[in-house]
Amino acid sequence: MAKVAFLGLGVMGAPMAGHLAAKGHAVTVYNRTGAKAEAWVKAHGGAHAATPREAAREAEIVFACVGNDDDLRGVTLGEDGAFAGMDRGSVFVDHTTASAEVARELAAEAGGRGLAFIDAPVSGGQAGAENGVLTVMCGGDADAYARVEPVVAAYARACRLMGPSGSGQLTKMVNQICIAGLVQGLAEGIHFAKRAGLSVEDVLAVISKGAAGSWQMENRGKSMDTGSFDFGFAVDWMRKDLGILLDEGRRNGASLPVSALVDQFYAEVQRMGGGRWDTSSLIARLER
Template sequence: MNLTFLGLGVMGYPMAGHLAKHHDVTVYNRTASKAEAWVAEHGGAMASTPEQAAQGADIVFACVGNDDDLRGVTTGAGGAFHGMKDGALFVDHTTVSAAVTRELYDAARAKGLNFVDAPISGGQAGAENGQLSIMCGGDQDAYARAEPVMNIYAKLCRRIGESGAGQTTKMCNQIAIAGLVQGLSEALHFAQKAGLDGEAVVEVISQGAAGSWQMQNRYKTMLADHYDHGFAVDWMRKDLGIVLENANAIGASLPVTALVDQFYKDVQKMGGGRWDTSSLLKRLRD
């Protein structure tokens, strides 16, 4: 297939790299030097605008920053929707609001295009190792076209429902993570205050009902007070803002999520906006 990938950040760069092993890929990135580096490493081609990158593509993938970034690379001046051929498919891996997803789904359909929302979970390591979890929304036939290609970098890919269902499922993911990370932080903080060996504690409790991905993958760096890696606090607050806005709209009560969002605000005030989300422990220590 002829594929396009828009956005070569910490997630998009390796995801596009996996695709390049199997298909012809053209890339676009707002900072052109990243696109140049990607082409030097993986081959393929680069374009100066999303519209140019999307010309002739069977599927256009995107992994950008937020709602406005996504609008910019799709319907904005020089956006991909202006260059995509009739019947082509747009797959959005960005974590954005369900509202902008449905807006762009309608805009795509009006142009004879297809649109699948496909936010991802698994972090930078998951993207690099091709082990992402992908939650999708959109028309069944469009999803069926995208799934075998997404499986190149996924360990699990599922269609949850109609347009916006993928983004809403990603909100559930972030709600669960927020509570898990705060709970793990409090457990490690308590262990330290009680004079226990944190590693020994986790070795035991991780094998029982308390075990989680966060515990397995983050406890060592948390105990070492090391947070210069992983999913940034700034990004998590962006995601939780989307969650809380949607919760208010549908009448869902999320008291723990709202509280943890404020804890992340404290971490930002500490200068930790780019720290990993596990830095909630540092807030307790300091």
């Protein structure tokens, strides 16, 4: 069992930290809104701290799951940042979906302080976090990764080191590229089925057992058909992720025409007032 800290108790971070506590790890939490940290401690035990630095003090591993690059810099750097409170030899594990650039920047800063940094974005969404079955893709030093992998197993069904710092974030970008195209294809397929007078339920029941089958079809096909989008991974978050990977594509020369087009479609959904709808709401712009 390890002494750990967890920074950021949003829809992903709170259940992830809860799984760590349930496995017997000693968990100290920090959240920008202190009331959330207090509520988490009442539910799971452990302790909460007023700053990332205090939360990180004496922790073997410090986990974070915050919003974006700037949020990540905010909880790691500066006088009250986690790096200032961490002991030499300890490891910072970042579950934020952020840029590969900030992962490399913070890995270099951590290394200069005698710390290790693992970029470890996740896939599986809120349900995956709550059920402890996330997929974690990591970048960083192999020895540091080997130390954190057994602890990450508290909320992951798959975890793999993908390469040096930034590789975890780059792998998450591949994940989002693939999802963007799948969701758009599924939206168009269901829209077509409706216009053709077919039973969407029957269509999905048949084609999901063949080559067209996917996680998106199994988990989002029915809600697309009914127009239910008040759950899941928000369009605003997906646009953030698409912005990150399109920027990276411009840097490395990758051609991403479908991702760029789907990003524009999500912008239309935002203008429809769907910024907090699930990403499956792509079908809404076809049916308006």
